[in-house]
Amino acid sequence: MYRKTALIKRILMGMALLVCIVIVLFLIRSAMFSPDKQAVAVVEEFYRFEQEGEFSASWQLFHSNMKERFSKGSYIQDRAHVFMNHFGVDTFEFSMSEPEQVKQWKMSKTAPAMKNVYKILVTQTYKGKYGNFDLEQEVFVVKEKEKWRVVWDYNQ
CATH class of the missing domain: 1.10.287 (Helix Hairpins)
Incomplete structure (x- = not known):
């Protein structure tokens, strides 16, 4: 027993x-x-590629709606031309805010509504031939086909 x-x-x-x-x-x-950590990770990866001038890799992290706005080739050419050539910089530093969940959001007035979106404020700091300056942009992250993707705001 x-x-x-x-x-x-x-x-x-x-x-x-x-x-x-x-x-x-x-x-x-x-x-x-967690979804917010995954959203932060994709934005961080996107801007690390941008820092290194790997615009082809950063373009791959765009949502399909972003990819419709500009082809891969024109994106690569424009980013390198404007940011590196015109600003006279080789790279930049960046910082990000904490992610903020947005229940529903539209990329533009005519775009379909996206649900469960995260908004992150990204500040890029450039030090170039025209001095030092910051560029701030709200970046949105949404899940598409089980992967988090970057979207920019085109609302007016």
């Missing part, structure tokens, strides 16, 4: 330990892979 009771206690302790491990793993996953 004592062996049976001891065995039952061990089984219950093992089950309790397993439940605790599952809960801890769930909490870690939720903290590290």
Whole structure:
């Protein structure tokens, strides 16, 4: 009888330990892979590519609505020409605000509404031949086909 009771206690302790491990793993996953953290990560990746002049890679992170606005080739050419050549800089620093969830948002007045969007204010700091200056832009991140994608605001 004592062996049976001891065995039952061990089984219950093992089950309790397993439940605790599952809960801890769930909490870690939720903290590290929450939607707002994923949104921040994609914006960070986008601007790291931009810093390095990898405009082809940053273009890939655009939402399909953004890709319709300009082709990959023209984006690469325009970004390099305007930011690097006209501003006279090789790269820039950037900072980001905390993400703010927006329940519904439109890229432009005629665009369809997007749901569960995150808004992040990005500040790019340039130091170039025309002095130092900051460029601020609200960047929006929305899930498209299970991947977070960058969208810019074209509302007037």
